[in-house]
Amino acid sequence: MRFDVLTLFPELFAPFQASGVTRRAFEPGGSVALQLWQLRDYADDAYRRVDDRAYGGGPGMVMLVEPLERALAAVRASQLAEGAARTPLILFSPAGKPLTQGRVRELAGGPGAVLLCGRYEGIDQRFVDAHVDEELSLGDFVLSGGEIPALALIDAVARLQPGVLNDAASHEQDSFSADHGLLDCPHYSRPERLGDSAVPAVLLSGHHAQIARWRRERQLELTLRRRPELITAARAAGRLSVHDERFLAGLVAAVAPQVRTGL
Structure with a gap:
């Protein structure tokens, strides 16, 4: 190139x-x-x-x-x-x-x-x-x-060229990745506790399926809040699962009463 x-x-x-x-x-x-x-x-x-x-x-x-x-x-x-x-x-x-x-x-x-x-x-x-x-x-x-x-x-x-990043899978998890089209989830490192703020317990659990679900839900939550048009695009491209849609529906339902009451 x-x-x-x-x-x-x-x-x-x-x-x-x-x-x-x-x-x-x-x-x-x-x-x-x-x-x-x-x-x-x-x-x-x-x-x-x-x-x-x-x-x-x-x-x-x-x-x-x-x-x-x-x-x-x-x-x-x-x-x-x-x-x-x-x-x-x-x-x-x-x-x-x-x-x-x-x-x-x-x-x-x-x-x-x-x-x-x-x-x-x-x-x-x-x-x-x-x-x-x-x-x-x-x-x-x-x-x-x-x-x-x-x-x-x-x-x-x-950074997308082979051999450039230390981990070739890194860019696959980035925001706007072709695999999901959403914003990336939050990330945490050491120390485990910083003042009153702690790393989410699920990330310390070692339970890979639960960690994957937590990360996916945080992606959906952040994208819905900051870039809702990306949710629409992901939906149109068939990138959202049944679980994704149920989680998003729950987020919208939780926000709706606050919107109606002006909170």
Whole structure:
């Protein structure tokens, strides 16, 4: 798998590649190759300018088409020379579709992507129309550039690669897992008691079936309270058992009197 990142700040990526458990993905022989492309190297003037004022006026600068096209052409030439797959160009933008774990899984099973990290007020729309295959967003907020979303995407994809996590089953229990589509349950470690707060007794019981049921019920409870739309999606996908539905019905019934009385 290969990621080519078009950015004005390639230095932001070096610590990421050398830190944490996902660094394994980027080590020699690892499953993810990361190529960084400094956009200023593809400017055509002595000042290495990649932006200019917007037509129509207004604040902020706009990234120019020509340097971006030259950088993208260099990426495509490199892919061809190395026999790598021609990967889609992804732009991080507030106008993009929300990045989901489902899309991360799709990318994790593919050859990678070219990631365009925008800056300033935006990118000349003509480049977007001609070359961008997909626009993605981390959420309804604005960042200074696309480097943080690019790092987030690469991290999310890298941790799904074989041999990256200590326990290959770890990501199967994560929030939004393909197996359940719900939020993850709470987790506890040492000490067993912390002030007046203790680890739930069932987790100390050694009874695996009861522990599994407790974790499932906490998943359902947390998801219903914070992300009820995920319950609807899990139900539509047939991921909820008869026990799940009975437990959820009990939660709703317990809350209903409080809602009616305004408590």
